[in-house]
Amino acid sequence: MTAEVQGAEVGRDQSNAVGDRWWEDAVATCSTLIRMDTQIGGPGERAAAEWVATFLSDAGVGSELVESEPGRSTLVSRVPGQDPTLDPLLVQMHLDVVPAQPHEWSVHPLSGEVRDGYLWGRGAVDMKNMVASVLTVVQERVRGGRLPRRPLVLAFFADEENAGVLGAEWAVQHRPDLFEGCRTAIGEGGGYSVPIRPGERIYPIHTAEKGWAALELTARAAPAHASRLYDDNPVRVLGEAIGGLTHDRFAVHLTPQVEQLLRTACELGGVAFDPDHPEAALSLLGTEAGNAASGLRHTAHATRLSAGYQSNVIPGSATAELDCRYLPGRWDEFRAELDAALGDGVEVRELARTAGLAPTADGPDPALFSAASQALQSEDATARVSSFMLSGGTDATHLQRLGIECFGFNPLLLPEDLDFWSLFHGIDERIPVEALHFSTRVLDRFLDLY
Template sequence: MNEVAQICSDLIRFDTTNPGSGERPAAEHVAGLLSEVGIEPVVFESARHRTSVVARIPGDSPDALLVHGHLDVVPAQPADWRVHPFSGEIADGCVWGRGAVDMKGTLSMTLALVRDWARRGVRPRRDLVLAFLADEEATGEYGAMYAATRHRELFDGCTEAISESGGYSVQVPGARVYPVAVGERGTAWMKLTAHGVAGHGSRPPKDNAVAELCHALSRIASYQWPVRLTPGVAALISSLADILGEKIDYDRLEEEAERLGPAGTLFKAQIRNSANPTMLEAGYKVNVVPGTATAHVDGRFLPGYREEFLETIDRLLGPKVTREFVSIGDAPSAPLDAPFFGQLCDALVAEDPAARPVPYVMSGGTDAKAFADIGIKGYGFAPLMLTPDLDYYGMFHGVDERVPVEGLEFGVRVLDRLLAS
């Protein structure tokens, strides 16, 4: 078995749940894997046990490429899983556990590749900066944001970056599609507060904060955001129509996304902004009207549509509910017509002649936002060949997360083609 599966299994065994006890043991393990083959890591902490690792491998060109990923994972309930989520069990041709897909499998591909290079004396095409980061599953404040601002010098010369949520296979009728991400929606996590008049629950209501907040949340939840086609999503839909050999009706994109199944999943959430109420808190006793009520909303906006999104939210909230950001990050995008995008696609086709790479915009967010702020264009490219029965999206933050061993080995070969001289 290729080393990549064992590295993945070992990384999963480190419980890096966020929130939790931190990433330090996993970061020290990664630093050891690099040091063992002569690659010198820089290890730093943004807070106690919130640990990241960065290393630079000199290449044939000082024009550098950043390869980044995160060490932390979301929580997992063992009772819900077929195997323990932190067992790293290798069974049925897969590595099982929390982080197998998101994204310790990808980190393992990078580690296996550079360790093999070091043993064989292979030099990359350009300088490579490897970053293994804390805190992506929260706001990135203790990981990518801290690294990009407090350790900016480690990323000198980096013009592009690759990371999660792209380069994986999606089986559609008659073809194997590989979405390569050229952007992602921006993040606006907001705390909403309604202020009213506190009083006895038996009296006629006057400025009831709970009611005002519920009305605002209802307006947000029921609002139908207009379709907004960004260049990346438009290019994706055009490519899918080509591959599937059929017309996609741009006037009925939501219905078309449902009709197209796995192919439609690639653009269903990416054709409009969104805002989902996720948390609600108010009151302390049934017969007391509280003076304030709060809620949290997960907002996402398309590249170029931040202002439209915020103006709409403010209109829906009305005058009696205020908002503040828990986290705000712009929607980064990278050029479709850049030579580097073509190189990403070529590397996939070289290893899978049946591959049909397509541009893609992610519905969620990644650490690419932090690096975009310092001028690094990010692409979602974590190459992985999946069997058709594996639901890639369902395994993100889901139960029984697992990654095929052969898929990981495929990813190492693709990265080798992309990055080596």
């Protein structure tokens, strides 16, 4: 189902003067978005999408609201560019958030409160911050008649936190026309500062994502009385198999994306990079090291277990579910390493799998990297950009099926002691107010350059 939300003529005369520090409006907009309860599966996605549509309409930008199911709303808007012959840039975002338990938080997770220089609440980093920055930039530009260099397609997806099934995946399958002409996209997952040493920062732009799979392991044997000698006990066999899944059972594979990040870190840190021992460079990355480390290997973690029905009966089977993150395009290699680590006592069944985001054959678009680098340097003179691989997943995995090259670029200059990754889906999720101002100004600059 669709609903047209028409905006007024772009570039219309606006009587309300735009303030000098217009980028600060992103904080109030982000706070408003946080106060809208868009916890996944709840009723808030449509209300939030309608609020964004009204915001854009007031700025003179029309939108189309589409729904995969009632209430599961995705909004798509087109903003004209100075040069209509250029391919539009897709800015892909999501309005849903993961749930939050208020009793675990220092502030109410839907408060959108500003305290101690931070804006607090669920979605403050994932990813209502970027939604607010983009809305603020588009409003400022359209009202001021300052169109971006190329046209924009803004997508505000539903259901990203459930793998995008009712959001981006649905839209790619059922409404590919919404993204017509788009060859590149920016979105969440990269662009934040990683301090290497004082005054030296890398802003990793994610150009690849690991794939994901859920696998079921089953060990089987005849049920038996628990008083017997019985090494075939499926619970023991399964336990031994999953006990073998330590990270060192998976080989180090240095992909070009992670190599570039580690080489840049070594260059800024003044140490030599050893491609035979890439893990030696991880410590330069501080709190980013964990993310980079998981980009060097396939991983598999047991996350669910099930067996038995009475303590004195050895059951006939035991099962475990694995959450697997494999380097994109290397499924067969992952399965070979996994099977070797598990041994031959268990059956393996695939429950679900996504492809991840595989880098393009001829490497990432250099024009986008150049524009991102210049835009960042206009606000942080020492900024260096690098590619990297995200160990989690985003809607980019769906959009690449339309031939759209996706980049994680949500520019944020963060305090050096902030463990940014711990805030994603975490307790006390919050964004520094200054970082939100920074991202708004950098994205604005980026739209002139790219």
